[in-house]
Amino acid sequence: MFDSLAAATIDTVQQVAQATAGTTDSLFVAIMKGFSNLAIPVILFVVVVLGFIKKIKVYETFIDGAKEGFSVAVNIIPYLVAILVAIGMFRASGAMGYFVRLLTPVTNLIGMPAETLPVALMRPLSGSGSLGLVTELMNQHGPDSFIGRLASTMFGSTETTFYVIAVYFGSVGIRKSRHAIASGLIGDLAGLLMAVFICQIVFG
């Protein structure tokens, strides 16, 4: 989510189209791409036409709903400032390096290359930060190396947990998130461990 906001989605799609012009997609990929491209036009068509058939004043109703767009976006600001500032400071302090050193013995045990550990730690905190790390790793080791594939899988397997929690809860003014962070981080941990596991089987 963070990434699609940060990197303009249209550019991304164009880059993929250019870079993969020569290669043929598998059937699955082709179908999924087709769905993605068609989904929004189809949804818009169905919603508007069905609304009209049901005798709804579509224009007035749209305006009525859209009014709230501004307040939702503005509500998010304090929550997002709080979390992004903390994460930005954490990244700039260089504390990540110490965590990596601390955790390296554990990751060696499960056969996870130490190089990918920063990606795993950064993923829940920052979408653009972890994407930067993945890009760096693929630059160094090549996108088709084990490290490159594992880093890509890690990135694709979970969302930026803290960002999602800040934005979603922020939009409705929830300050006490209860067990949301714990559940999200358990999910992230499971996703990262399973990424190591499946990559060892498929690419190892």
Add this chain to the structure above:
Amino acid sequence: MNYIWLALMVISLVVGAFTGNLGAVTAAAVDYAQVAVEISLGLIGIMAFWLGIMKIAEEGGIIRLLSRAIRPIAKFLFPDIPPDHPAIGTMLMNIIANWLGLGNAATPLGLKAMKELQKLNKSKDTATNAMVVFLALNTASITFIPMTVIAVRAKLGSANPFEIISTAVFASTCATIAAVTAAKLIQRLPNIRKSDPNRLADKKEKGGGDV
């Protein structure tokens, strides 16, 4: 969240002081505050657009139709929400947008779903169990085409930039199951149960109730 935020701040400042990165740490604070505002304001247009469309979908009955279609799953995941409630249909649309990698639509739809869930919340500043489960579905969200990382792989000359789709889908499915299971299990812990806003309100209404 209090402890995590505190930890991030304290660790950054202490480590920054030791490594001589303190200047960079404060600079980052300023920069990221700016980024946060830009991201939030960047949402206004797309948010307004989807809220408008969703309003039509709601009044046209599409959301109710979607809610009914996934009744059995919804009953298991969100037992506190009435099966016909628009929250269910909206959450489904958010999940589908995530699957298809439609990040620009997924966020507004997710926020609309939060709005619906908030209507059922009896204590407006505390997350309900349903919200936590929904967040769990989102933080570990399954995406069938992780476009961003595929684009980077393609740019760096990968022979097959798409080959990580199957591994990523596998890992994210496991992550989703783990996150939802965790949410469901943790909500049974005594401390977490006590903080359930809807439970608290019920207790007050009944004048005591069971604890």
